[in-house]
Amino acid sequence: MPVTMHDVAQRAGVSVKTVSNVVNRYPHIRAETRQRVEEAIDHLGYRLNVSARNLRIRRTGMITLNVPELSLPYFAELADSVIRAADERGWTVLIEQTGAERARELEVLAGGRRHLTDGVLFSPLALGPDDLGRFDVDFPLVVLGERVFGARADHVTMNNVEAARAATAHLIATGRRRIAVVGAHAGEVIGSAALRLTGYERALADAGIPLDPALVGEAGLWHRSTGAETMGRMLDSGVEIDAVFALNDAMALGALHALHARRIDVPGDVALIGFDDVDDVRYSVPTISSVDPGRDDIARTAVELLVERIGGTEKPFRRIVPGTRIVGRESTGGAPGDGEKAVAVLPGRVEGIEVSPLEAG
Helix, strand or coil: CCCCHHHHHHHHCCCHHHHHHHHCCCCCCCHHHHHHHHHHHHHHCCCCCHHHHHHHHCCCCEEEEEECCCCCHHHHHHHHHHHHHHHHCCCEEEEEECCCCHHHHHHHHHCCCHHHCCCEEECCCCCCHHHHHHHCCCCCEEEECCCCCCCCCEEECCCHHHHHHHHHHHHHHCCCCCEEEEEECCCCCCCHHHHHHHHHHHHHHHCCCCCCHHHEEECCCCCHHHHHHHHHHHHHCCCCCCEEEECCHHHHHHHHHHHHHCCCCCCCCCEEECCCCCHHHHCCCCCCEEEECCHHHHHHHHHHHHHHHHCCCCCCCEEEECCEEEEECHHHCCCCCCCCEEEEEECCEEEECCCCHHHHC
């Protein structure tokens, strides 16, 4: 005969409602009560009937993660972090790619496949401030990334401006003055490229280093290939460079390839730092310094916020920026075999949705 929730309640000496709260991961349970219920569950071998629960409360038990493309290491690793964070809370994740195409991102907000899942984590690239009204949707939504500020939704983002400022300051602290940027987007105002470029410019100003437009290399999509192409163009133009700030790690890997191809020593001749701290940079030669934006914290926070919205919370919308580290490795002077160390740590913060991205940085 199958073990029931009532059996667990009797053994733990609590109500059936308390057992239900524990198995459904309700947060406000005393630790000793939770432990007693979990011990009873383990002893009796109780298994929650997820299908029956979801049917009863009219939920699917699934959430959607919409990202631009999984071929980019950051989004692949973000998806992994989201899946793990959701699994810890008993949720399954459906992943969809938008290809950073406007029409497909608008489809996400239109809710065409809304019946498949209970809420959406959405990282848009093609939408901007003119689309704010489209984010006023009738389903639980949490926005990821930098493209849209002030939307009527919880927003989990990165400390882009100050992280880029600290990354550039790290290069300056090693004695570099001719610091190139790889990955700028001409005319962009809101987005990762614009915010990180702002941080770079502020660090130069802090150090009294004039901004040289010849050191700002533009790139389209942030791939390894565009990083290599942009870096190659700058090197072949003859511009003097003693350091590179690549605006993401994929481009940092591409830039490193271009430097190696021209027999330029890293970090002896040119220091290099990226952004995102993806796994690949720990295994390049040399290992690449990077900005760790708190990807696991971003995933965990986003899932928690979405689950709250699915549960019907009426809390004000929040913009949350997890803490950030600047991780030093061999490409900025760390000795081989020394591993990595945090050369700067930036605290996280919680803001109202009305905060301007540049003011927030």
